[in-house]
Amino acid sequence: MISQEQLIVSLVLGLVLMLAMTAGAGVFTFFERKIAGWTQGRYGPNRAGPKGYLQFLADGIKFALKEDVIQDYVVKPVYVIAPGLMMIPALVLYAALPIGKPFVWNGNEVHLQIVQANVGVLYLLAVASIAVYGIVFGAWASNSRYPFFGGVRASAQMISYELAMGLSIISVVLLTSEPGINALSISNIVAGQTGYWFGFIPRWNLFANPVAFFVFLVCMFAETNRLPFDLAEAEQELVGGYHTEYSAMKFASFMLSEYVNMITMSMVMVTLFVGGWHFPGIEAIRSQAIQVLLSIGAFGIKVLFFCFLFLWVRWTLPRFRYDQLMHLGWKALLPVALASALGTAIAIALRV
């Protein structure tokens, strides 16, 4: 039974996160363009509003006012729901992630988490795999060749990289598992990362199993369809890939869900591998309120770092060729992820 306090926190958190994610995605598009400019020796957008910070509003207004073209040849029902299908997984995935330290309110323990699923990890994997339907539906319903290619590529890519991603998450679950602890619950995964080795190295899974961390990092880029794995929308080859035939708000929601997805995947990454809300020295803080606030701040900073990493990598690396992508997914990442899961299992078996 959920306590009343937990219910209030969950509802408020749900509302705040939902708004923050959509607004954050808009701001994210702005910083994408800024960082694109900076890496290329330009300034990036700097005309709309102070220092250009209102550029994302201008973009949004432009998309909202544009003509919404629905071509005669598209499969209309599927075509219309596809952007929504892309948006929904992006906006529900973070429900299982704790964004701050649990605290005690009126004698009840409250988790800063929208849903406390006891199989949170499975929830993450399940919702993440739904994301590909938006792309595939949009691509297929467009009834045109370039989107179709994009959709086919996206589905193959997602399937290939989900395997490695799942295996790297298995390493995390194994690291958390101890007798009497439900290792599939995400709050337990974060709680398992709160200790220290030798008194100062935080017990983050990133340090416990760097290989799994790295595999997950690569898969994260592939899952969000970001460069160097953005073959689904490869502009130079496929015009726009799966969203070639989309315009106005439908196109914008594809774009937006890409950015929401990036934020969400950064959150998943931080939760599973970088200790979630934990930061070194959190135990030394006496006041519960400050502890909770700082833990939320630490989580935010870590997420921002990974968001920045997405942009940084995008403007550094060229796109993989399709056969290289498949080679990397099946012949490199999958064996490495398997080995890391096996290695973790053996290490834990020996320890226990």
Place this chain on the structure above:
Amino acid sequence: MATINVQRPERLTLAERLYLPAILNGLRLTWRHIWGERVTLQYPEEERQFKRVYRGVHRLNKDDKGRVKCVACEMCAASCPAHCITIKATEVEWPERDKIPKIFEIDELKCIFCGYCVEACPEDAIHMTRHYHLIARSREDMIFGLDKLLAIYDETKEQEVLRGVDFGMTHARIPGKEAANPDEVQKLAYPVVGVVTKAETQRAQ
């Protein structure tokens, strides 16, 4: 049978096949660029500064009494490869000249900005300024007449611009003007480039 030994590329090393060192290198490079110098010119606020031999919009000079310096000899029109200069002369009873232009039109759309008119002018009456904002709403507006060309002179009086003497011409009829040093002309011949803010431009003019 001749054998040609072709240099085959060596197999990639393990480090190269892992991509990782190369990726880290690339990330380091872009990181440096993120904090590095910006090369974009913020145009309306900043303008590119050219050397004074830059060939921009023409101007018609005025003499010390504020009258048009041109004597309507039509040497510029004759030397113009684009045939963009139209001159109609009118007679005047001045002690030092007998005619001045009644109509002097340069079609700035036809002009190829070669500077031959400046070189040809025996009176040093036509110069080319460093103005490169050449904007109008119609083709007719792009035909600059006497008034406009003289107005450009008033605007750019203080500016050092491309003069006839820069071509190394002897200006026999202009006392005090001598042929420029050819080396100096060569040095000036490449318009290069610094960025200044608008305020600095205005201060310089």
